[in-house]
Amino acid sequence: MVVIMKVCRRIEKRRMILDKNDLTILPTLARDCRTSYNSIGSQIGLTAKSVKARVKKMIGTGVIEKFVVRVNPVAFGYRTAFVLIRTSGGITKDEVIERV
Numbered sequence: 001m002v003v004i005m006k007v008c009r010r011i012e013k014r015r016m017i018l019d020k021n022d023l024t025i026l027p028t029l030a031r032d033c034r035t036s037y038n039s040i041g042s043q044i045g046l047t048a049k050s051v052k053a054r055v056k057k058m059i060g061t062g063v064i065e066k067f068v069v070r071v072n073p074v075a076f077g078y079r080t081a082f083v084l085i086r087t088s089g090g091i092t093k094d095e096v097i098e099r100v
Contacts, residue, residue, distance in 0.1 A: 014059040021046060022054055026064075028056070032066040 018026075024044050028035055032090070037048040046054075058064045073080070085096055 016058065016063055018058075018063070022058065022063075025051060025054060026058075029064070029067075 016022075021044050026041055028040050028043070037051040040046075041048045041051045044051075053063065083100075087096060
């Protein structure tokens with residue numbers, strides 16, 4: 001059984017200006033969010049502590065919203081995946097099915 005919890009926390013409402021190091025960190029984490037801060041730091045010439053501080057700041061300002069784990073249903077023996085869709089604006093279930 002997989003349980004998904006949404007954790008709400010206060011996000012600072014200030015804008016963050018991203019520099020070239022931040023713009024290198026983001027795609028690296030997007031490819032593999034388990035990449036170590038040490039590995040990222042060695043790619044861009046920063047210490048692991050500095051990378052961690054930058055990631056923490058990007059989380060705090062809302063630049064990074066969450067880290068995601070993608071589950072492979074085939075690994076569990078499933079041939080069908082369930083998709084949950086949240087709609088707004090009055091779209092009906094039948095309209096969603098038609099568009100998918």
